[in-house]
Structures are given as structure tokens and as C-alpha cells.
Amino acid sequence: MSNRSGHYSEYPQHHPHDHGRALPRRPVASQAVAAPLPTQEGYTLVxxxxxxxxxxxxxxxxxxxxxxxxxxxxxxxxxxAFRDDVLTRLIARQAEMQYAYEDRIAELRAKVDRTTSRQLLDQEQFDQKLEQIMRRQTALESRATALGTIPDNSVTGSIRPPSRGAAATDAAASGTPKPSPINDTVIFVAPPDREARLESRAPIVTDVQPNQFAKIQGVDNVLGRLQASLDQVEGRQIAALNAVEDGMESRVRRMRGVFTDLGLDMAQLEAATPRVGMGGPFVPVKLSANAGAFERQLYRINITRAQVERLNRTLALVPYRKPVVGEVEFTSGFGVRTDPFLGRPAMHTGLDFRASTGDPVRVTANGKVVSSGWAGGYGRMVEVDHGNGLSTRYGHLSEIDVKVGDQVKIGQMMGAVGSTGRSTGPHLHYETRIDGEAVDPQKFLRAGVRLSAG
Structure with missing residues (x-):
């Protein structure tokens, strides 16, 4: 028991000298009057x-x-007491956070996979479009090559005088100028799109690599420009092909019209056409089943071109060209006229071309010389047989350069203009005959003009 030190104890205090003496018992009340001890702060543990x-x-x-x-x-x-609940909540919290992180990681991974798949798909589509464009360009280049191999089978020349300048110089240098309205020179002319180039192809393909993932819009713009460039090239090729086809078909119609206008049997003339040195195994022309419009049109053009070549060989036997070079001026036409010597009506069986002595006279169609020399009123005269009853005569020559039996070609010089025989001055007397009967040469010349007009 603890008491504050300032209080008195209930027990009396004993002095050491009081041992052995009996002390009187005092009443309890008397103890309260004892003198107090000095107080000390603190606590006492008893x-x-x-x-x-x-x-x-x-x-x-x-x-x-x-x-x-x-x-x-x-x-x-x-x-x-609550340890298990706390641990359970902590574990659940950790598991929830882990699951959340795993879900987030899975979502990001799926997003990356989708992005990669989309990029791969875009890359594959870009590669496919680029490959398609390259295949199309290759096809267009092969088409341009095919167009470049199509020759111009048109027969050149007319009754107009030859042009001066480079063309006249070349003709003079060759030594065999073409006297006829139309010659058989085949000129190979490349179509305009042969020189066409894909301006955007080289820089575009260089700047845009197949493995470069550019923006879709930018890639589409690049592919669009390539497609537009190829469309322009294809359009020019189609236009050139249409022009070639139309020109050849028109040429065939005019060539067939020559035979109709002259009343000639085209089949007989084709049969009489001499065969040139050609041959080889027969390989039929086949058009593939998957051929496009361009290939089918090119096939038709090749067929038409073969017809043009055959008709050209046949027309080489028809004398529709003029026999002299320069401006055409007739001094006397075909038909009834006043005879210059007798002054009486007479039949003039040919055309008289104004010319100077010594001017070259040329063959108007392929054939064989059947007469060469003096022939009465013709003076010096050459007659050429062209087959199938067609023949031509060239009279009043001052000199003759061919002999009987010679095979002559279109434009070949056979003599020179003169005034031999029954003539009043230098000129060329020119006749065309069918089965020995004289016909108007202008009929043939007009057919040649129409043929060369296209």
C-alpha cells in the first residue's frame, strides 16, 4: 500500500532507548496530535x-x-485475430492487380498483333497493286512493240510532182525516181505511242519502296498517279491501233474499188500474179482464248495487212501510174480528135503527155517487154504485157533502153521522150489496152489518184 510521505503512519514510532520499558497505551485519538513530519513528493509502494x-x-x-x-x-x-482476413484481402488485391496487368498486356499484345496484321495486309495489297501495275506496264510495252512492227502498206506517190528538198535529193541519189502516181515503197512508221514513256514510273518506283510503310493515303496517291499514267499510254495505244485499223480497212476498200472501177477480174489478176521467193512450214494463226480486245484487234489488223499486201502485189500489174515525172499536162486526150496532119477527124487511142526530148519514160506496172523498136506511126515504141490482157504502149521515143523479153518493174526507165514517127513535136504517146483494145488511160490514172488519196 502506497501513501503520500506527508501523512502519519497508524503505527507508533519507537525510539531505540525505549526498549525494555512498557509504554502506556494511549488512546487513538491522542495519536492525531503528534507533530507532523516534513513532506516529500513521490509515491511509495508497500x-x-x-x-x-x-x-x-x-x-x-x-x-x-x-x-x-x-x-x-x-x-x-x-x-x-484478423490476420487471415487481411492476408486474404491482400492476396485478392494482388491477384486483381496481376489480372489487370495481364489483361492490359494481352490487350496491348492483341493491339500490336492487329496493327502488324493490318500493316502486313496493307503491304500485301500494295505489293499486289504494284505487281499489277508492273504487269500492265509490261503488257503496254509489248503492245507498243507490236504496234511498231506494223508497216505502213500504203502506196505512195501521185500525179503531183515530187516534193523538193530532202525527198527529191534522195530520189535523185537513188538513180530510180518513181514516175508513177503511186509506188510500192513500204515505209515502216512507228506509232506515236512507241516513243511514249511512263514519266512517273522510274521516280515513283524509286521513291516508294515495297517495304516502306507510308501513309495509306500517300500510297494510294502514288498508285493512282501510276494508274493514270498507264491509262494515258493505253489510250494513246488504242487510238493508234484504231487509226491503223481504220486506215488499212479504208485502204482495202479503195484497192478493191480500183478493180471495180476498171472492170477487172481481181481473181484472175491474183492468179496471174507472179510468186516471189517465199516459203516455209505452214503454221496456222491462232488467237488465244483469253486474248483481250487489244490482241483481237491486232489479229484483225494482221489479217487486213495480209490482204493489203496481196492486193498490192496484184495492183502491181495494173498500170494506174503515170509514165513521166513532173506536172501532168496533156496535149491530146483519148478519143476522137482532128488529125494534126490531115485535119480530119480521127481516133486517138492514147494520151499525149507534154515533155521535153530526153525526159525519162518509165514503166507504169510490172510486166514483160513484148515489143521494142520502130512501129510505124508510133516511131520508136515499147509495148509491155502486164498479164491478163493488160498492156501498155510508149511511143515517139527518142531512144529505147529495153529489149523484147525483158522483165520490167514499176518505175524502171525504158527509154526517153522524143518525136519519132508520126509526131509534130517532142511528147510521149501513152496507151493502155485490155485484150488488145485501147481504153482511155485517164480511167486508170484517176483510179490511181483515188487510191493514193487516202
Missing amino acids: HAGKQVRFGPVVFWIVVGTVTLLGMWSAATATYF
């Missing part, structure tokens, strides 16, 4: 007759320590 005095600081330290220990014990007891 146990089993022993006293332990504590100061106030030590006392409160002890009390605080005991209190903290009690609180710690309570907290520990509570922790262990």
Missing part, C-alpha cells in the same frame, strides 16, 4: 512491510510503459 519510494517521473514512465505494452498486446491480439 508490499509485505517493505516500502519502495518512486519519484513522479519514474512513476509516470512506468505507467506509460505499461500502457504501451498493453496497447501493443491488444494490437497484436487484434492482428492475429
